[in-house]
Structure formats: C-alpha cells, structure tokens
Amino acid sequence: MGDTVVNIILQICFYMGFKEIYLIGTDCNYFGNDKHSSIVGYKDDNKLHQSPDIIYNGMISDYKCAKKEAEKRGIKIYNATRGGMLEVFDRVDLDTVLKS
Numbered sequence: 584m585g586d587t588v589v590n591i592i593l594q595i596c597f598y599m600g601f602k603e604i605y606l607i608g609t610d611c612n613y614f615g616n617d618k619h620s621s622i623v624g625y626k627d628d629n630k631l632h633q634s635p636d637i638i639y640n641g642m643i644s645d646y647k648c649a650k651k652e653a654e655k656r657g658i659k660i661y662n663a664t665r666g667g668m669l670e671v672f673d674r675v676d677l678d679t680v681l682k683s
Contacts, residue, residue, distance in 0.1 A: 587642045593649045597656060604653070604660045605680060610667025611642060639668075646671040 596604050653660050662672040
C-alpha cells in the first residue's frame with residue numbers, strides 16, 4: 584500500500600487498463616512553512632507517527648515502485664503538476680496536455 588493514497592489510485596488505473604496516467608496535484612511538498620503543505624502544523628507538534636522526511640522518502644519509494652511496475656506493463660505515468668518536489672515521473676505541461 585505505502586505512504587500515499589496515490590499508490591492505491593495508480594493500482595486501480597493499472598487494473599482498469601489505462602496506458603497513460605497524468606498526475607495532477609501531487610506536489611510532494613511537505614516541508615517548510617508553505618500554507619499548502621499537508622504537514623504544516625504537525626511538524627513540531629509530535630502529532631505525526633513519523634518525521635516528514637520519513638514520510639517523504641516513503642512516498643518517493645512508493646512512486647519508484649509504481650513506475651517500475653508501470654514500465655513492466657507498458658504504462659506511462661506523467662507528472663502534470665505545476666511545481667512541487669515529485670521528480671520520479673517525466674514532467675509534462677498541464678496546459679499543453681489539456682489542449683491536445
């Protein structure tokens with residue numbers, strides 16, 4: 584299963600037979616004081632069971648496994664997120680994808 588719900592969604596996409604998957608909003612930006620960060624407010628409050636670094640590294644490991652499995656199945660995963668820290672998948676420009 585892993586450290587991100589996106590991994591479950593990718594497995595469903597594999598099962599459904601998608602040959603191209605475009606990720607949108609998977610910025611993996613869980614550090615700093617960015618108000619859009621999913622971990623802001625938890626970082627110093629001991630509310631997380633793991634540190635943000637461990638969570639981030641676990642998610643990146645999950646994405647690498649998903650990419651490897653996708654490649655075995657002939658599936659291409661693209662990152663169409665604007666910005667962010669996810670660099671496992673090839674990046675594509677969202678505006679270009681939406682125009683095609």
